[in-house]
Amino acid sequence: MTVSPDAKHPPLDFPCVELAGQWSTSWLEFFEGEQGEPVWSVTLGSARDNSNIYVKTMPRDRYDRLMAVGSNDTVRAVIEDAAQSLINYALASGAAGPRESGARERLSNHVPVLLDELSDRYRDASQVEWLIDGGRVPFLLFSFGGWWAAYSGQLADRYVICHGNDPLPDDLTLSTVREIGAYASGLDVPFDLAVLQSPDQVARRVSHRVDLSLHTDYERLLETI
Secondary structure (H helix, E strand, C coil): CCCCCCCCECCCCCCCEEECCCCCEEEEEEEECCCCCCCCEEEEEEEECCEEEEEEEEEHHHHHHHCCCCCCCHHHHHHHHHHHHHHHHHHHHCCCCCCCCCHHHHHHHHHHHHHHHHHHHHHHCEEEEEEECCEEEEEEEEEECCEEEEEECCCCCEEEEEEEECCCCCCCEEEECCCHHHCCCCCCCCECHHHCCCHHHHHHHHHCCCCCCCCHHHHHHHHHC
């Protein structure tokens, strides 16, 4: 089957998870999916006191079928996804060094190695429990370069990954999104990247980007590569 490059994703068909409580602003950060097909992830961002937290929801069956195919370790496949985002957020925030520095090119070449190292950490990851829809749910937690990542596969139908910049909150309360239109109108009908590019969504994402200095984890790494 040939998919038109202009084909839109079908309406969102799985429940997303969001932060609950006193977070000043929330927005649609990103979604992933093949053109014209149902998306396999949605990431929602929230901001408070120079801290950003991103909550990524992935429908379990679809993600396993499309993204973990051929993997003997589905958990590691999801953790690798979390580790890649951990690196991306560090790069975007400045925690991995100034964007214009020559070290960025060296670091970019080293990303595949760093990704493997971070993904392997889940076997020794610490565990936290956060509330989702009123129930305590365990997450595997690891961190690097001023950002932390937490993964849970305990929900029957979804994987959930949370990312945030340091410090790690003492506790988090999450819940299923009841009205996705609060983040971006249009996900309940066929949609495309125009949803992310709307002035309102762009303004929310840009105005709440955290600006960090080079973290010691990346400073040490840059000395060895």
